[in-house]
Amino acid sequence: MKYLNGAMRAALCGVAMTAGFSHAALAKEPYKVFLSMSYVGNDWQAEAQNMVTAMAKANADKVNLQIQVAGPVAQKQIQQIDAMVQAGAQAIIVYPISPTALNASIKNACDKGVVVFAYDSSVTEPCAYNVVTDQVALATESAEWVAEKMGHKGNLIFMTGVPGTSVDTDRNKAARAVFAKYPDIKIIAEPSGMWSQAVARKALTEVLATTSWDNIQGVWGATACVQSWSLQMEAGIEKLVPCGTEGTNGMRIMMLPKGSIEGATAPYAPVGAPGISLESHPGAGAVALKLAIDVLEGKKVPKTTLMPLEAVTSENAKLCKTGSFEELAAGCNVFDPGMVSSGWFANIANPATPEVGFQAALVGQPEVKN
Known part of the structure; x- marks a missing residue:
């Protein structure tokens, strides 16, 4: 299956372009933005948090980011979102534990002028924006x-x-x-x-x-x-x-083919295992934050943004030696085992976020693509 880029797919899906509420006149200080995470007991969520953190650091003059974790309990996440609104949130980035349970709180936030973006897992409240994988x-x-x-x-x-x-x-x-x-x-x-x-x-x-x-x-x-x-x-x-x-x-x-990485030891080593690797992009939260800033500045963004999706098999697996933007642009999609843990997610490339590369996903530090 061939995948279209995000802009083309958005157009094909008939995504409506929605004008954001302009906070520009109020932005004498950095925007107060909250990240509401749900279940965090896995590597993907840790990496996603790193990438959101890196995006916030790359926009430190515009964003004051606060992070809260609700766990896999919708009612606790509802309470968190309500508290964020009361604390003066101007934008909320949320990994929703449910597509519908948070809707009333999200609608309340929108009614008070708060910009709400859900990432990876979507919500159905029409006022919210979704940044998701198909x-x-x-x-x-x-x-x-x-x-x-x-x-x-x-x-x-x-x-x-x-x-x-x-x-x-x-x-x-x-x-x-x-x-x-x-x-x-x-x-x-x-x-x-x-x-x-x-x-x-x-x-x-x-x-x-x-x-x-x-x-x-x-x-x-x-x-x-x-x-x-x-x-x-x-x-x-x-x-x-x-x-x-x-x-x-x-x-x-x-x-990868057996023996293709010298010194690698089992089980974190090439064995020619038969697999197909497709995964949600861990940079969805970072994209959501970047787009939320756009909305806060009065720009128009699509209500739904689709993240890149690439199928990796043994036929197109390509080793990254440094994780540079140049390597990622050239199609590398597997990282040397000496660089990252086995549970680390390798699908980090996204031309839409030049601030967020290997170091962002690994340790939460922004980068600038040359």
């Missing part, structure tokens, strides 16, 4: 790839994510629709990995208490691949089960 396309392509590698038959482990989020709901629905087309594919387990490597490993171990890898022909779901392949290797299995879809660097390293 989760249906992500899940459909990765599930079709896994089904094909299974020969459209056999037993499948279907790993789910954080329940209640629009990301998890949309992905699961789209992937199930794919696997349902093939009556000889049977989903034998649906563990929740919570988009966490540690949780995914525990969940897979529990599944294997009642079956074995000899009885499994495919694995699908975020954070499922590194742990499923690692468990197979620990069991002495050489022919690994095809898996999709996570964006971790560990998965992409394991997909």
Whole structure:
């Protein structure tokens, strides 16, 4: 599947251009912006927070960013958003735990002139802006790839994510629709990995208490691949089960040809594992903050912005040696294991945010693209 750039896709989707409430006259000091995070027990959210922080630092003359964490509880996030409005928020960037539960609080914020952006996981309140990945396309392509590698038959482990989020709901629905087309594919387990490597490993171990890898022909779901392949290797299995879809660097390293990185040690080493890596872009929050500043300054931005989506397989995996903008522009999409952890997410490139590169994702420091 070929992916259009964000501007073209927005146009095709008929995205309405909406004038933002102008706060320019009030902006004698930096805008008071809050980041409301939900579940943070995974690498993706940590990286996303780093990129938002880097974007705020790159705009330190315009933004005073405060970060709060609600956890996977919608009511607590509602209370946080209400408190942010009372504290004088001019913009709120939110990873919503639910697409609908926050709507009343978001509408209240908008009515008071607060600019609200949801990132990665969307909300349905019309006054809010959404910066998201096309989760249906992500899940459909990765599930079709896994089904094909299974020969459209056999037993499948279907790993789910954080329940209640629009990301998890949309992905699961789209992937199930794919696997349902093939009556000889049977989903034998649906563990929740919570988009966490540690949780995914525990969940897979529990599944294997009642079956074995000899009885499994495919694995699908975020954070499922590194742990499923690692468990197979620990069991002495050489022919690994095809898996999709996570964006971790560990998965992409394991997909590289065996021996292609000198000194790399198992399991964080190239083994030629059969996989497709597609993942939500961890820079969505950074894009949301940048666009929120635009709205605060009276500029027009689309109500929905789609993030880049790239499918990485062993055929197009390309190693980054430094993580420079030049390497990213040249198509590198896997980072040397000496640079980042296995759970670090490798899909950080985005031409729309030249302030946010490798150092931003890694340690929250902005960069300037030459």
